[in-house]
Amino acid sequence: MYKVEETIDGIIVHGIKDFVPEHVFECGQCFRWNKHPGGYYQGVASGKYAEVMVNDGVLTLKGVTKEEFYDFWFEYFDLGTDYSVIKDKLSSVDEYMEQAVSFGKGIRILNQDPFETLISFIISSNNNIPRIKKCIENLCRDYGTYIKEGFYTFPSASALAELSEEEISICTHAGYRCNYISEAAKLFEIKSFDRNMFSNMTIEEARKVLCTYKGVGPKVADCILLFIGAQNNAFPVDVWVRKVMSKLYGVETPKQIEGFQREYFRDLAGYAQQYLFYAVREGFIKA
DNA sequence: ACCCAGGATCTAC
DNA sequence: GTAGATCATGGG
Numbered sequence: 047m048y049k050v051e052e053t054i055d056g057i058i059v060h061g062i063k064d065f066v067p068e069h070v071f072e073c074g075q076c077f078r079w080n081k082h083p084g085g086y087y088q089g090v091a092s093g094k095y096a097e098v099m100v101n102d103g104v105l106t107l108k109g110v111t112k113e114e115f116y117d118f119w120f121e122y123f124d125l126g127t128d129y130s131v132i133k134d135k136l137s138s139v140d141e142y143m144e145q146a147v148s149f150g151k152g153i154r155i156l157n158q159d160p161f162e163t164l165i166s167f168i169i170s171s172n173n174n175i176p177r178i179k180k181c182i183e184n185l186c187r188d189y190g191t192y193i194k195e196g197f198y199t200f201p202s203a204s205a206l207a208e209l210s211e212e213e214i215s216i217c218t219h220a221g222y223r224c225n226y227i228s229e230a231a232k233l234f235e236i237k238s239f240d241r242n243m244f245s246n247m248t249i250e251e252a253r254k255v256l257c258t259y260k261g262v263g264p265k266v267a268d269c270i271l272l273f274i275g276a277q278n279n280a281f282p283v284d285v286w287v288r289k290v291m292s293k294l295y296g297v298e299t300p301k302q303i304e305g306f307q308r309e310y311f312r313d314l315a316g317y318a319q320q321y322l323f324y325a326v327r328e329g330f331i332k333a
Numbered sequence: 334a335c336c337c338a339g340g341a342t343c344t345a346c
Numbered sequence: 347g348t349a350g351a352t353c354a355t356g357g358g
Contacts, residue, residue, distance in 0.1 A: 074339060075339095167339075168341095170338090170339050170340085171338095171339075171340040171341060172337090172338060172339090172340045172341075173338055173339080173340085174337075174338035174339085175338080175339075176338095177338080178338090178339080222341095222342095223341095226341080226342095257341095260341090260342090261340090261341065261342090262341080263340060263341045263342080264340090264341090265339070265340060265341085266339085266340070266341080269339070282339065283339090284338090284339035284340080285337085285338070285339075285340090286339070287339080323339075327339085
């Protein structure tokens with residue numbers, strides 16, 4: 047399906063479709079990838095550093111071996127999913143979706159690390175993306191493992207669990223969320239979760255479990271379910287999506303939105319949400 | 334000084 | 347079960 051070749055400092059993958067790194071990394075699902083002046087994205091996922099570039103159907107991954115690609119990056123970038131099918135279906139839903147999909151045509155929903163996603167989206171609540179990224183990078187620099195100059199792993203649950211709230215506060219400046227981070231890390235040590243566990247539950251059950259972690263409510267729970275790749279029909283509703291739902295579709299309350307998106311987007315709700323969120327937040331769709 | 338950001342929690346009804 | 351106040355932080 048894909049042809050993979052090793053190079054002197056990484057690999058190249060042929061036959062790539064529907065993959066624009068800027069769309070993938072800037073659409074709000076992850077916080078630890080940044081554009082390098084050299085034109086590629088660099089970042090760390092699950093303890094592994096990579097440089098990412100896509101040109102004419104060829105994915106270049108520097109710092110990655112063939113083995114690491116099959117063991118990890120293939121799933122991380124969701125390369126087993128054909129986004130052409132998803133985009134065709136969503137584009138035919140209505141004109142807003144057609145616009146949103148055309149704008150974010152290179153989005154792929156990543157399969158991210160559960161604990162990192164949990165903590166990252168706890169930090170995201172009532173916060174803006176630049177600050178979220180700073181909080182997370184501070185956390186990684188102080189309590190993650192050094193990889194190379196300027197790059198660290200995301201801290202383990204046990205590393206964060208043994209910190210005081212004050213230590214977390216001094217490090218992150220995350221305000222009242224420091225208590226949530228501390229409590230969630232401690233609970234995760236006792237009661238962890240993964241993608242497989244939540245994909246074998248109904249979405250309602252999975253949400254209920256996630257909301258037992260302090261700082262996780264309905265919106266953050268859906269972000270976690272979607273961005274660890276457990277539930278493709280999770281539909282996170284933040285201030286931007288709320289605006290879209292109100293102005294484009296005339297649904298207001300959380301219950302109205304839930305009922306509408308389920309019926310309207312079905313099993314593609316998560317993808318629909320992400321195309322809409324990206325297009326609205328970037329000002330391509332006015333709402 | 335005020336408003337906002339990928340909201341959640343706590344309290345009161 | 348649901349409306350309202352409150353929660354730290356930094357940027358506009």
